[in-house]
Amino acid sequence: MIKTALTELIPIEYPIFQGGMAWIADGKLAAAVSNGGGLGIIAAMNADADYLRQQIAVARSLTDKPFGVNIMLMSPNADAVAQVVADEKVAVITTGAGNPAKYMDLWQQAGACVIPVVASVAMAKMLGRSGAAALIAEGGESGGHVGDTTTMALVPQVCDATTLPVIAAGGIADGRGVAAALMLGACGVQLGTRFLLAEECSIHTNYKEKVLKATDISTIITGKRLGHPVRSLKSPFSNAVFKLEYSQISDAELEEMARDTLRLAAVEGDMQKGCFLAGQVAGMVKKSQPARQIIQEIFDEAELILKGVNRWIK
Amino acid sequence: MVFEKIAALIADHVGCDIADIKAESTFEALGIDSLDTAEMVIELEEELGIEIQLKEKMETVGQLAKYIESQKG
Numbered sequence: 001m002i003k004t005a006l007t008e009l010i011p012i013e014y015p016i017f018q019g020g021m022a023w024i025a026d027g028k029l030a031a032a033v034s035n036g037g038g039l040g041i042i043a044a045m046n047a048d049a050d051y052l053r054q055q056i057a058v059a060r061s062l063t064d065k066p067f068g069v070n071i072m073l074m075s076p077n078a079d080a081v082a083q084v085v086a087d088e089k090v091a092v093i094t095t096g097a098g099n100p101a102k103y104m105d106l107w108q109q110a111g112a113c114v115i116p117v118v119a120s121v122a123m124a125k126m127l128g129r130s131g132a133a134a135l136i137a138e139g140g141e142s143g144g145h146v147g148d149t150t151t152m153a154l155v156p157q158v159c160d161a162t163t164l165p166v167i168a169a170g171g172i173a174d175g176r177g178v179a180a181a182l183m184l185g186a187c188g189v190q191l192g193t194r195f196l197l198a199e200e201c202s203i204h205t206n207y208k209e210k211v212l213k214a215t216d217i218s219t220i221i222t223g224k225r226l227g228h229p230v231r232s233l234k235s236p237f238s239n240a241v242f243k244l245e246y247s248q249i250s251d252a253e254l255e256e257m258a259r260d261t262l263r264l265a266a267v268e269g270d271m272q273k274g275c276f277l278a279g280q281v282a283g284m285v286k287k288s289q290p291a292r293q294i295i296q297e298i299f300d301e302a303e304l305i306l307k308g309v310n311r312w313i314k
Numbered sequence: 315m316v317f318e319k320i321a322a323l324i325a326d327h328v329g330c331d332i333a334d335i336k337a338e339s340t341f342e343a344l345g346i347d348s349l350d351t352a353e354m355v356i357e358l359e360e361e362l363g364i365e366i367q368l369k370e371k372m373e374t375v376g377q378l379a380k381y382i383e384s385q386k387g
Binding site: 098099101102119120121122123125126129130147227 | 349369
């Protein structure tokens with residue numbers, strides 16, 4: 001068994017979170033991950049309060065284990081969904097794309113464990129002191145919204161800058177990644193891409209096929225010009241955006257191109273217009289499995305590796 | 315003055331002329347993203363010896379300066 005500060009902080013069997021991926025991480029996937037011994041997370045994304053309440057109800061109907069909700073702070077519905085997670089007494093709240101300071105009092109009064117995602121040391125310092133219970137240090141290998149600094153470089157620097165437990169995210173898909181993250185000072189991991197192939201993940205078959213076919217160089221970053229870079233699998237959509245980004249096209253037109261593309265990928269499986277978010281580890285994801293099996297496999301491997309590290313010390 | 319301190323930090327970060335930084339300059343136009351802003355706020359805290367709690371997104375340099383002035387009390 002691998003027990004860390006994270007399994008002490010939150011009553012989970014394995015120190016692993018499933019990332020809050022928009023249009024992907026719903027109540028069903030979150031419940032499957034929580035039932036498998038990790039922490040499942042529902043993505044509130046840009047959706048409204050009703051959608052989130054519904055997904056929380058779905059998760060609660062499938063598991064009695066704790067799960068989390070990811071609040072995307074740039075969402076136009078951020079205030080409303082921030083209230084929902086407090087009302088529903090969600091155990092863990094992770095946040096992305098900003099500073100959750102203005103919701104901190106509300107969430108702490110509701111007894112939630114607030115864990116912001118950070119992509120830099122300064123963000124870690126700033127968010128770490130505002131009442132966060134832990135931090136997720138997410139490197140640029142991740143899918144979705146990314147910073148520049150890689151997990152390998154970011155995690156130890158964030159660990160040096162905070163006394164809070166640090167969860168490593170980005171570039172991790174198996175037990176080797178988990179073992180490495182622990183070596184870098186993290187006490188847990190967050191994975192997204194590997195869970196795309198969880199049997200309980202409801203995304204379109206085309207999306208799953210695309211991940212299965214991916215190699216180490218299948219992803220691309222677009223959206224840098226607009227200030228919110230996103231990593232996705234290369235596709236007609238992402239290639240077009242990548243080219244146009246450096247043309248005379250206006251910001252408004254670029255924004256318009258990206259509208260609805262996450263839904264088109266996850267729900268419709270639209271190979272032309274969809275934006276298929278995935279991390280650089282997509283090339284390591286080779287099969288579809290139940291969430292529970294994914295988690296067990298990862299931690300069996302991590303444990304084996306960690307038990308063997310002494311062999312290098314002579 | 316807080317504004318001058320921020321302007322100096324920005325000029326240092328992005329390598330532009332300090333005279334080009336006005337109160338109404340947006341961080342976006344200066345090529346400063348949210349991660350850069352967080353880093354500058356931490357640096358400012360060390361320089362001013364105060365803790366700055368950012369609760370709203372700051373669009374312009376002037377807005378940030380005004381906010382920090384108010385936090386200094």
